[in-house]
Amino acid sequence: MWKSDEGETVSYWENSEDGLQNSSLNESIQTDVCIIGGGISGLTTAYLLTKAGKRVVVIDDGVIGGGETARTTAHLSNALDDRIYRVEKWHGEEKARLAVESHGAAIDEIERIVREEGIDCDFLRVDGFLFEAEDGEDDLDEELEAAHRAGLTGVERIESLALKGFDSGAALRFPRQGQFHVLKYLSGLARAIEKNGGEFFSNTRAVEWTGEGSPSVKTAAGYMIRAKSVVLATNYAMMSKMFAQLPAYRTYAIGARVPKDSVEKCLLWDTADPYHYIRTQPEDGFDVLIVGGEDHRTGQENDGDRRFENLWQWTRERFPVAEEVLYRWSGQVLETHDGLAFIGKFSDSEPNVYLITGDSGMGMTHGTIGGMLVSDLILERENPWAEVYEPSRILTQSIIEAVPEIISSTVPYVDWLKGGDVASVDEIKPGMGAIISRGTTKIAAYRDEDGKLLKRSAVCPHLGCIVQFNSLEKTWDCPCHGSRFGTDGHPINTPAFVPLEKLDEAEDVS
Ligand SMILES: Cc1cc2nc3c(=O)[nH]c(=O)nc-3n(C[C@H](O)[C@H](O)[C@H](O)COP(=O)(O)OP(=O)(O)OC[C@H]3O[C@@H](n4cnc5c(N)ncnc54)[C@H](O)[C@@H]3O)c2cc1C
Ligand code: FES
Incomplete structure (x- = not known):
């Protein structure tokens, strides 16, 4: 823990x-x-x-x-992440309605399987609330109208959200959402x-x-x-x-201890960009308040600790009952162009x-x-x-x-033109990794906790971008399309599905 x-x-x-x-x-x-x-x-x-x-x-x-x-944080929702009104603009009213219908049917299907197979997984039907963030987009009315057009006639606007353990301003309530222990x-x-x-x-x-x-x-x-x-x-x-069409993002989550039943059982997410997503999960004698957010393009930032700190600060300001952080983790999500x-x-x-x-x-x-x-x-x-x-x-x-993200996938190719992160492997501390540049060769070098150096080519085998070190996960992450590799080069997240190449003798650095 x-x-x-x-x-x-x-x-x-x-x-x-x-x-x-x-x-x-x-x-x-x-x-x-x-x-x-x-x-x-x-x-x-x-x-x-x-x-x-x-x-x-x-x-x-x-x-x-x-x-x-x-x-995951395992919210089960039929409120489309990119907003129903945007999907409607991109695909038309009928396809937006079908998309919303399919997510609702997926929650029903999970509920059916849980019941039929007798799976004890804390499945719960809960309300979901999209609430206005101070610096978020003011698009609740647009979303409300689109939700009604898409068949979610039960969605309603609340002027002042007052829930157990959490207050905010205006929000939309989406009934019959879900949560479970995945x-x-x-x-x-x-x-x-x-x-x-x-x-x-x-x-x-x-x-x-x-x-x-x-x-x-x-x-x-x-x-x-x-x-x-x-x-x-x-x-x-x-x-x-x-x-x-599939930009990859790292997203971050923390699990904070809160007294049992001190926070409403519901799904919450805000209008900020990137947005925060929140819910509780029951434990013996207390609840875990799971808060996620702080997303960024994979391989384009390396400040995970700061992002966890931001999440904790955000949580403490809005949920005074939060006592301490028990868990923290990050993961990968893929956005699509539409x-x-x-x-x-x-x-x-x-x-x-x-x-x-x-x-x-x-x-x-x-x-x-x-x-x-x-x-x-x-x-x-x-x-x-x-x-x-x-x-x-x-x-x-x-x-x-x-979708400006499509353009942002190509920008990191300029990393080929940059020098390395360090001039020599001597500068790499235990538990850290860095890119070393030797002529046209780029080397991904990692020093493990025992001082041993692991070196691989820094060239992503997918389409040749230069990987970047992720000091939180101790991985090499590609800033172009989100492939990720272990410090020994093994592939973790596709699209690349082969390891970072071994160095031949001429390329190696001591
Ligand atoms: C922090 C976080 C919060 C999230 N919150 C939510 C949420 O609240 N609600 C929601 O709906 N979604 C959420 N998501 C997204 C959701 O968790 C994922 O989209 C979903 O779990 C993906 O499931 P999957 O089966 O497609 O992929 P995975 O669970 O990643 O499964 C793919 C599997 O394929 C295997 N694999 C890959 N390559 C190979 C290969 N070459 N050979 C053999 N096996 C291979 C991998 O080992 C992996 O086990 C969240 C994600 C994160 C990271
Ligand atoms: S070049 Fe596409 S994921 Fe690395």
Whole structure:
């Protein structure tokens, strides 16, 4: 458990005992559906397909449920993160209505699965409140009208929000939102999948897949999984060409101890940019107030400690009952250029490959929609949301103009022209990393706590940007499209899915 005087970061959920460790794949196999990625997207897809009688294999590079799903704050909402009125402007009234409907249906689906499978995961229906921040956008009325047009007729404006433990000014109330303990939920899903005949392999990295002819997935250990369908549920789809439409962000969260029932059970988020998102989670004898925010483009800042401090200060000012920080952690979210996830067929030329990506900060519901939609496509069933989430949808000029992040993906290529962070490895302290420049070679050098130097090429294997050190997570993060690597070079977040290259002798520095 993280206390404010210790330096580590521990996600609230990782503290639970629901990590799902399975053995790795050590032979070539055959199945109906191979799902790459064991987060909420992959497991929901696996659950629905095994229920329909398909043979399903789920593989994961780490442990099942150990990706971004283990770092979420698990708000379940049908209030679109990018605002309903913006999605309406970009896609029209009907698609905005379908998008809102799909998120509501995802919460209903989670509730149904929890009930049917008897999953004890603290699922709760709660109200959600979008409240005005002092320096936030004044767009509540616009959102209220769009919410009503999208079918959320129960949404109402409150002039002065007065909740247990929290007061603010104007807000919108969204009824029938939800919250749950995400790893307890995944654990219940995994049990149900196994009961239905599904199989899991952890520590099994996919390095290649093909959807032409007979689809297959190759693992890093060289084994083949032959399947009729392949689902890419790796959060950021491997080998996807849509990286320009998927800017990656780091987001930060703290979990503070508050007296039991001292803060209203509800979802809260504000109009600031980046916005704050807040809720409580019950513990024995107290509640944990989970507060997130402080987002920035991945690899473009390195000040995580300051961001945690900002969150704690923000929390103390608004929630005087908050006693101490018990947990703090960060994670990755993907925004899309038009506020909606990409879910569906990967491409026309590879019709048996499906992808679920672009969580847009709503990955709990987007991941569930992904499971519902992709399983319908594989089972050849109609789905009303297929067109809304179609991955090949066109990037229109109005959308490009609305999203300066696309441009910001290309700016970091200038890092090639800059010198290194330090002149020599002697300047790197234990636990720290730095870029060293030697002629045209850029080296990512990390000194571990025992003083040993780990060195890799600093060139991101995705499209060649220079990675930057993230001193909070002890990772190398790419400022262009958000790939992340361990200090030994292993890939953590795609789109790159191979390690940072080893240095050859001529490039090495001592
Ligand atoms: C701090 C934070 C707060 C958030 N809050 C919310 C919230 O309140 N509500 C909400 O709806 N969403 C929220 N999100 C977003 C949400 O958590 C994510 O979008 C969602 O968990 C993504 O699920 P996933 O299954 O798509 O990906 P993941 O959970 O990341 O699963 C993908 C899996 O794929 C595996 N993988 C990757 N590459 C390979 C490979 N080559 N071979 C094999 N396996 C591979 C990874 O190991 C990983 O386990 C938040 C995210 C963060 C970080
Ligand atoms: S993630 Fe695209 S260049 Fe690194």
